[in-house]
Amino acid sequence: xxxxxxxxxxxxxxxxxxxxxxxxxxxxxxxxxxxxxxxxxxxxxxxxxxxxxxxxxxxxxxxxxxxxxxxxxxxxxxxxxxxxxxxxxxxxxxxxxxxxxxxxxxxxxxxxxxxxxxxxxxxxxxxxxxxxxxxxxxxxxxxxxxxxxxxxxxxxxxxxxxxxxxxxxxxxxxxxxxxxxxxxxxxxxxxxxxxxxxxxxxxxxxxxxxxxxxxxxxxxxxxxxxxxxxxxxxxxxxxxxxxxxxxxxxxxxxxxxxxxxxxxxxxxxxxxxxxxxxxxxxxxxxxxxxxxxxxxxxxxxxxxxxxxxxxxxxxxxxxxxxxxxxxxxxxxxxxxxxxxxxxxxxxxxxxxxxxxxxxxxxxxxxxxxxxxxxxxxxxxxxxxxxxxxxxxxxxxxxx
Numbered sequence: 001x002x003x004x005x006x007x008x009x010x011x012x013x014x015x016x017x018x019x020x021x022x023x024x025x026x027x028x029x030x031x032x033x034x035x036x037x038x039x040x041x042x043x044x045x046x047x048x049x050x051x052x053x054x055x056x057x058x059x060x061x062x063x064x065x066x067x068x069x070x071x072x073x074x075x076x077x078x079x080x081x082x083x084x085x086x087x088x089x090x091x092x093x094x095x096x097x098x099x100x101x102x103x104x105x106x107x108x109x110x111x112x113x114x115x116x117x118x119x120x121x122x123x124x125x126x127x128x129x130x131x132x133x134x135x136x137x138x139x140x141x142x143x144x145x146x147x148x149x150x151x152x153x154x155x156x157x158x159x160x161x162x163x164x165x166x167x168x169x170x171x172x173x174x175x176x177x178x179x180x181x182x183x184x185x186x187x188x189x190x191x192x193x194x195x196x197x198x199x200x201x202x203x204x205x206x207x208x209x210x211x212x213x214x215x216x217x218x219x220x221x222x223x224x225x226x227x228x229x230x231x232x233x234x235x236x237x238x239x240x241x242x243x244x245x246x247x248x249x250x251x252x253x254x255x256x257x258x259x260x261x262x263x264x265x266x267x268x269x270x271x272x273x274x275x276x277x278x279x280x281x282x283x284x285x286x287x288x289x290x291x292x293x294x295x296x297x298x299x300x301x302x303x304x305x306x307x308x309x310x311x312x313x314x315x316x317x318x319x320x321x322x323x324x325x326x327x328x329x330x331x332x333x334x335x336x337x338x339x340x341x342x343x344x345x346x347x348x349x350x351x352x353x354x355x356x357x358x359x360x361x362x363x364x365x366x367x368x369x370x371x372x373x374x375x376x377x378x379x380x381x382x383x384x385x386x387x388x389x390x391x392x393x394x395x396x397x398x399x
Contacts, residue, residue, distance in 0.1 A: 148184020
């Protein structure tokens, strides 16, 4: 009974906090003068990554549609485009909000925000200390801890000695993922031992590919990890997940099957629908779309403020994918042209079968970890510098 009361209390708290994140859609509030346009500047990953950039586009596009605004998407072909793209948008004077999707835009936004102090800006994944910039950040370490625990226990259950993570460019944001994943694997090893009496000592294979756009590098990194005994590959490099999934699919089919293991773990968007619904076991959902939507909505309602907006497990800015998320994001895949409406029933059936084969106590353990993080009983470590990351690697070596 006490556990049920505690769960109910946590759910109420989460619901109340979600209320502060979600907004009621509709027309602009009275008295707010709008030009009727918002610009979203994408980093080099660009559209079509089915994760980070597409989530930024999705949230901004939905907000623009709900509030009757025009959205202009500005693609960056290389890092040399960040400053001119941002400055040109500001010089035009036609945007109510200029929104940057990605840490790599930090310097450009910091420079241009000072040049145009009356222009409203918002940036995802970075803190720009200017009064006209809303900095939207995420607790990626918390969600990564959940998929880390899941990965370790599932790998152990299926007899794999290791799990892997393929990361993009080595920047502070990605340290959050790595730190949380390491903690989660360690927690999963201990929980598995507590339940079964045997510590599987699941190890971690990891690599920073140095890119968010070279899908071939994701494929090569995943292929190498699978060859070394990884049972799950966590995608932390946006579009490179397409290469990760290709490697996983080939490994599965080499065993004469269509369904995993091995599995991929998706990132940012719900990517569970990929791989026909039975090779992506779960996704660490980083709701970039909700952050972008909030920024636009705050401008519309005249409540926009510079400063930090932090999205975490407790306010559903971060989440591990569940059934409703699958249903919601199948449409995401359809809109992207990656699947068709006719694929939907098969994907749902495959996903349900895949997850049903994982023992219930593993899912219960992940939920237990989630509750303890939300309640504050467990604080997941994170890192923002190489020194901090090295300390966490030493604490959780996972050989």
